[in-house]
Structures are given as structure tokens and as C-alpha cells.
Amino acid sequence: xxxxxxxxxxxxxLSAAALVAAALVAAFWPRPMLVDIGTVRQGPIRVTIDxxxxxxxxxxxxxxxxxxxxxxxxxxxxxxxxxxxxxxxAQMRPANPSALDVRTREQALAxxxxxxxxxxxxxxxxxxxMANRDFAEAELERVGKLIxxxxxxxVTLERARQAARVAEANVDTVHAAIAMRxxxxxxxxxxLIGFDDQALAAALGDTVRDVPAIPLKAPIDGTILKIFHxxxxxxxxxxAILQIGDVDSDLxxxxxxxxSDAVQVAPGNPVIITNWGGGADLEGxxxxxxxxxxxxxxxxxxxxxxxxxxIRFADPTADRDGLGHGxxxxxxxxxxxxxxxxxxxxxxxxxxxxxWSVFRVEDGQAMLRAVEVGRDNGREAELLEGLExxxxxxxxxxxxxxxxxxxxxxxxxx
Numbered sequence: 001x002x003x004x005x006x007x008x009x010x011x012x013x014l015s016a017a018a019l020v021a022a023a024l025v026a027a028f029w030p031r032p033m034l035v036d037i038g039t040v041r042q043g044p045i046r047v048t049i050d051x052x053x054x055x056x057x058x059x060x061x062x063x064x065x066x067x068x069x070x071x072x073x074x075x076x077x078x079x080x081x082x083x084x085x086x087x088x089x090a091q092m093r094p095a096n097p098s099a100l101d102v103r104t105r106e107q108a109l110a111x112x113x114x115x116x117x118x119x120x121x122x123x124x125x126x127x128x129x130m131a132n133r134d135f136a137e138a139e140l141e142r143v144g145k146l147i148x149x150x151x152x153x154x155v156t157l158e159r160a161r162q163a164a165r166v167a168e169a170n171v172d173t174v175h176a177a178i179a180m181r182x183x184x185x186x187x188x189x190x191x192l193i194g195f196d197d198q199a200l201a202a203a204l205g206d207t208v209r210d211v212p213a214i215p216l217k218a219p220i221d222g223t224i225l226k227i228f229h230x231x232x233x234x235x236x237x238x239x240a241i242l243q244i245g246d247v248d249s250d251l252x253x254x255x256x257x258x259x260s261d262a263v264q265v266a267p268g269n270p271v272i273i274t275n276w277g278g279g280a281d282l283e284g285x286x287x288x289x290x291x292x293x294x295x296x297x298x299x300x301x302x303x304x305x306x307x308x309x310x311i312r313f314a315d316p317t318a319d320r321d322g323l324g325h326g327x328x329x330x331x332x333x334x335x336x337x338x339x340x341x342x343x344x345x346x347x348x349x350x351x352x353x354x355x356w357s358v359f360r361v362e363d364g365q366a367m368l369r370a371v372e373v374g375r376d377n378g379r380e381a382e383l384l385e386g387l388e389x390x391x392x393x394x395x396x397x398x399x400x401x402x403x404x405x406x407x408x409x410x411x412x413x414x
Contacts, residue, residue: 032406036395037361038345040387045341047377048272048332049265053255053311055327057245061219065235069095072213073232074242078225082218082244089224090241091213095234108191115185122181126174133167140164222246225325247324253284253311255331259293262307264335271311272332276323283314286333309333336375342383346376348393359394360387361407366394368403 065071072091076082082089143160146152227242229235253273257265271284288310296306311331313320348358349371356373359366371386387393394407401407 032364032408033366033398033401034410035366035397035401035407037392037407037409038348038395040342040344040383040389040391040393042340042342042389044339045337045343045375045377045380045382046334047336047375048334049257049261050330050332051255051257051261053253053273053329053331055251055323055325055329056254057225057247057325058250058252060225060243060245060325061222062240063089063216063219063242063244065092065237065239065241066214066216067092068237069093069214069235071229071233071235071241074227074230076224076227076242078227080224082220082222082224084219084221085217087218088215089218089244090216092216092235093213105192108188111188111191112185115181115188119178119181119185122174122178126171126178129167129170129174133164133171136160136164136167216241218244220244220246222250223248245325248317251313251320251323251325252287253313253329253331255309255311255333256296256306257289257309257333259305259307262289262293262309265289265309265333270314270334272334273311273313274330274332276320276327276329278320278322280319282320284311284331285314286310287312338375338382341374342387342389343380344371344373344383344387344393345395346379346381347395348397349373349376349381350397358387359397359401359403359407361392361394364406364408366397366401366403366405366407 069092072093074090076087076089140157140160140163143152143157147154147157222244223246225243225245225247228240229242235241253271265286267286267288269286271286273282273284276282286309290308290310293305293307296304298304311333344358349356351357352368352370355370357368357370360369361367369386372384374382374384376382394401
């Protein structure tokens with residue numbers, strides 16, 4: 001019995017050693033590297049410049065106050081439709097006089113005193129002119145009687161007639177001077193009228209009447225975009241009251257491109273307008289690239305040179321129903337496109353010894369392959385040489401991946 005025990009001990013030890021060795025070999029045996037694998041395919045490719053943009057009415061109209069006055073409360077609201085030369089969008093009334101400070105009032109009082117004195121002088125001149133006229137007429141009458149009696153000469157008669165006409169003209173001149181002085185007096189007294197001087201205005205003989213409001217009508221058929229002044233207020237001449245535009249048929253998109261991107265864009269390039277809130281993307285066309293760039297700071301404080309680019313819609317109006325002025329959109333300007341090209345995922349490309357390369361998956365191994373690529377839109381690249389459609393490549397290759405190394409597809413969630 002003891003002999004059997006001594007014989008079974010080496011067998012157990014060898015068995016245990018074999019199990020440990022097998023476990024070590026299994027633990028340290030090279031395993032395939034888990035990678036993401038993509039496929040080379042054939043299809044269309046587009047190179048686009050992606051940027052944010054905003055919609056705007058091509059030709060907005062601003063309704064301004066034609067004169068300095070009091071704006072009545074605006075009763076229309078943004079979004080309302082208006083008809084050209086029919087819809088009254090605002091009303092203006094003359095403004096009340098402003099308050100007078102002490103110096104201005106004293107100056108106005110002095111002007112009134114001077115105007116009153118000038119008026120008295122003019123009236124005195126009228127008395128003198130009328131006296132001269134009466135004397136000249138009487139003298140003309142006496143000379144006429146002397147002519148009938150053949151005592152005076154015809155020359156004397158002509159001189160008397162001339163004197164009478166001059167005297168009559170002087171009376172007319174003085175009447176005009178009196179009218180001018182009265183107007184100057186009214187103007188001087190009007191300078192004394194303040195917003196709290198209604199009694200003074202009545203004392204001057206001017207009845208305070210309700211002046212009819214000046215209606216401001218819509219200049220175009222369109223939609224009210226924005227109201228700058230809603231409540232009743234006093235405005236100077238030329239102050240903006242509201243803005244009107246044709247949102248239905250006069251809408252466009254303005255995108256601020258980097259100057260380095262703008263040089264790649266040309267009028268006529270197709271544009272895809274996305275993320276505007278509707279169900280389907282919209283189509284557009286580049287209409288104009290401004291020749292003037294300007295400096296703008298990004299959200300991170302980076303100084304950038306931007307260029308305004310105008311894009312017009314190519315879709316029917318119904319396709320963008322609900323889109324208004326100043327809405328945010330995203331634009332993808334197509335600067336190059338090809339309908340049929342061999343495409344490789346951009347994430348599979350990397351630089352190796354100065355050339356573009358990929359890891360092609362062959363029989364579970366990652367094989368290094370040099371390739372020649374054309375255009376790259378950031379998602380896929382045009383493959384000119386090196387691979388064929390259907391080939392599988394490693395995406396986002398690790399720096400530890402080497403030529404010929406075993407690889408396996410990484411499972412989702414693994």
C-alpha cells in the first residue's frame with residue numbers, strides 16, 4: 001500500500017506542473033489587438049466648408065419719424081402682414097414746446113421788447129407816410145386847378161403826379177414793414193411758450209387745437225420684423241420706429257467665413273442648409289463673397305479674419321415655412337464633388353515615412369500599406385492608389401500597432 005503511494009506522488013506532481021505550465025502559456029500567449037475596422041467603398045464624395053449662418057431679409061425697410069414730434073403708441077405687432085401705401089404702421093403728432101431756462105427766457109423777453117419797439121417805429125413811419133401821401137394828393141389837385149386856369153406849367157403837373165405816386169408807394173412800403181414787424185413780434189412771443197405755458201399761448205390769441213396726426217404707411221408689402229419704439233414717446237427727425245421686410249420671398253443667408261476658406265468659395269457653389277429646425281435640408285447657392293474682411297474674436301478669444309458670404313435659397317418658399325429674419329442655420333458650401341470615387345475613412349490614414357499609409361486587415365493581421373489620396377472632407381478621403389473597394393482597414397490605429405500584428409474587431413460595448 002505504501003509502495004503505491006510512493007509511485008502516485010510523482011505522477012501528481014508532474015500533473016500539477018503541467019497544469020501550471022499550461023496556465024502560464026495561456027496567460028502569456030500573444031492575443032490579437034482589438035481594433036475598429038472600416039471598409040473601403042466606392043461612392044460619391046463632397047468637400048464642404050461648414051460654418052454657422054443666419055437668415056436675413058435682403059432689403060429691409062426702416063420706417064423713421066419724418067419730423068421731430070410725438071410718436072403715438074404703435075398698435076401693430078411683429079409678424080403682422082402689411083400692404084404697401086395702405087397699412088398705417090405708426091402715427092406722429094407735433095411735439096409740445098420744451099421748458100425754458102432762465103437765460104433763454106430773458107433772451108426771449110428781450111427779443112419781444114425789441115420787436116414791440118420796432119413795430120411802434122413802423123407804425124409811426126406809417127403815419128408820416130400817410131401824411132406825405134395826403135399832402136401830395138392835395139398838391140396834385142391844386143396844380144390841376146392851376147393848369148385849368150393856365151397859371152401853372154405842365155412840368156409842374158408832372159412833378160406833382162410823381163410826388164403823389166412816390167408818397168403812395170411809401171405808404172405801401174410802410175404797410176409791408178408793419179406786417180414784417182408784427183410777424184417778428186409773434187415769433188419772439190412764441191419763443192416764450194413752454195410746455196407749461198398754455199395760458200400764454202391762449203393770451204397770444206392762438207387757440208390750442210388738436211392737430212391731426214401724421215399717418216406713416218408701410219413702404220412695401222411684407223411683414224413687420226421688429227418694433228424699436230412701441231410706447232408713446234418724443235422722437236427726433238430720422239429716428240427709426242420699426243422695420244419691415246418681405247420674409248416670404250426676400251430671405252437669404254449670411255455666413256461669416258474664415259478668409260482662408262472664403263478664397264476657396266466662388267459664386268454659384270451649391271450650398272446645403274442644415275439644422276434650421278425643419279424636417280429636411282434646404283438647398284442654396286452662393287451669391288456673393290464680400291471683398292472686404294474684418295477682424296472678429298472667437299468664443300475662445302482667438303483673433304480671426306472673417307468675410308461675409310451671401311447665400312440665396314434655391315428651394316421653393318413652402319419648403320422653409322416658419323423660417324424668419326435673424327434665425328440661426330448651418331451651411332455646408334460644396335467646393336468640390338465627385339460622383340464615383342474609391343473612398344477610405346479618414347480616420348484610417350496616418351503619415352509614415354513622409355507618405356500616407358493605412359493598416360490593411362489581411363487574414364487577421366494588420367499589414368502596413370502605402371496609399372495615395374486626393375481630396376479629404378474630414379470623414380472620407382478620395383483614394384487614388386493602394387487599395388480596392390471592399391478592403392478592410394484599421395480605424396484610429398494605435399501607435400503600438402505594428403506591421404503584421406494580429407488584430408480583431410472590437411465589439412461594441414467591449
